[in-house]
Amino acid sequence: MFDFITGWIEQGGLLAVGLLMILENVFPPIPSELIVPLAGYEAAKGTFGIIPLLIVAALGSTLGTLIWYGLARAWGRERFLRFLDRHGVWLTMSREEAESAMQWFHRYGPAAVFLGRLVPTVRTLISVPAGLSEMSFPSFLAFTAAGSALWIAILAGAGYLLEDNYEAVEHWVNPVSTFVVVAIVALYLYRVVRGLMKRRHG
Numbered sequence: 001m002f003d004f005i006t007g008w009i010e011q012g013g014l015l016a017v018g019l020l021m022i023l024e025n026v027f028p029p030i031p032s033e034l035i036v037p038l039a040g041y042e043a044a045k046g047t048f049g050i051i052p053l054l055i056v057a058a059l060g061s062t063l064g065t066l067i068w069y070g071l072a073r074a075w076g077r078e079r080f081l082r083f084l085d086r087h088g089v090w091l092t093m094s095r096e097e098a099e100s101a102m103q104w105f106h107r108y109g110p111a112a113v114f115l116g117r118l119v120p121t122v123r124t125l126i127s128v129p130a131g132l133s134e135m136s137f138p139s140f141l142a143f144t145a146a147g148s149a150l151w152i153a154i155l156a157g158a159g160y161l162l163e164d165n166y167e168a169v170e171h172w173v174n175p176v177s178t179f180v181v182v183a184i185v186a187l188y189l190y191r192v193v194r195g196l197m198k199r200r201h202g
Contacts (some may be wrong), residue, residue, distance in 0.1 A: 002032030003033070004040065004146075005030070005034065005038050006038050006042055009035075009038060009039055009042050009047070010042060010047055011093045013047070013048060014048050014052055014053065014056045017035065017036075017053065017056055017057055018056045018057065018059065018060035019060065020035050020060070021035065021036075021056075021057050021059075021060030021061045021064060022060045022061075022063050022064040023064070024061070024064065025060075025063075025064025025065050025067075025068075025123070025124050025127075026064050026068070026124075027065050031120070032057075032061065032123075032151070032152075032155060033120065033155065035057075036057055036152055036155035036156050036159065037155050037156070037158050037159030038159055039053055039057065039156065039159060040053065040155065040156035040157065040158065040159025040160040040161075040162070041159040041160070041162045041163055043156070043159075043160055044158075044159070044160045044161075044162070045163060048092075050156065050160055051125055053156055054152055054153060054156055057152045057156065058145065058148045058149040058152045060146045061117075061148040061151070061152060062141070062144050062148050065117075065123075065127040065144050065148075066127075066129035067127075068124065068128050068131065069127040069128075069130055069131040069140055069144075070131065071083075071131065072127070072128045072129075072130070072131025072132045073131035073132070073134060074131075076132070077106070077132050080098070080128070080131075080132060081095050081098060081099075081193065083144070084098055087128065093124075093125065093128075097125060098115065098128050098129075100125075101116075101125040101126055101128055101129050102128070102129035102132060103135075104126070104129070105123070105126065105129030105130060105133060106115070106129070110130075110135060110139055110143055111143070112126060112129075112130075113127075113130050113135070113140060113143035113144055113147065114143040114144075114146055114147040115125055115147070115149050116147070117143075117144060117146075117147025117150075117151055118147055118150065118151050121153075127144070145148070173184075174181070
């Protein structure tokens with residue numbers, strides 16, 4: 001899986017990284033915790049520069065959050081929650097998760113957007129209460145971009161440092177990355193099946 005993802009990034013370059021980061025924030029096919037370190041590894045090899053990587057990955061991550069923020073703000077609380085009742089099962093975002101994220105947002109305020117971008121699973125959800133609370137677009141963009149940039153820098157830096165130690169960790173990077181992707185797919189299928197069964201018996 002390590003070779004598959006790095007090969008994909010090698011072929012698609014920064015465009016592939018940017019698109020993956022957008023998708024990861026809408027519907028996580030492969031998490032940033034896997035994408036960005038491997039992209040950082042490619043930067044260390046010279047496939048592209050580390051600074052362009054940081055810019056493109058942070059931009060893609062920020063753009064991805066705007067989809068949930070825009071939908072939530074345009075539709076309002078009740079319409080958006082009804083949308084999740086109908087289609088949330090396919091997006092692995094339930095009404096309960098959205099409401100929980102709203103409570104977290106109201107507790108910590110706008111700073112929750114910045115902090116949320118640094119927490120796995122919360123990273124995508126935090127855009128919803130920001131939109132439903134009609135947080136101003138400039139403020140949302142600033143806090144999101146700052147949190148995303150910091151998160152990207154940490155992950156890319158870890159991958160960049162991997163380059164000199166690749167031979168030492170090669171024996172476990174491949175199986176670990178494969179396990180992560182398989183686990184994500186299995187978790188997604190489990191949540192979809194559970195959601196469909198809950199809807200059928202609800």
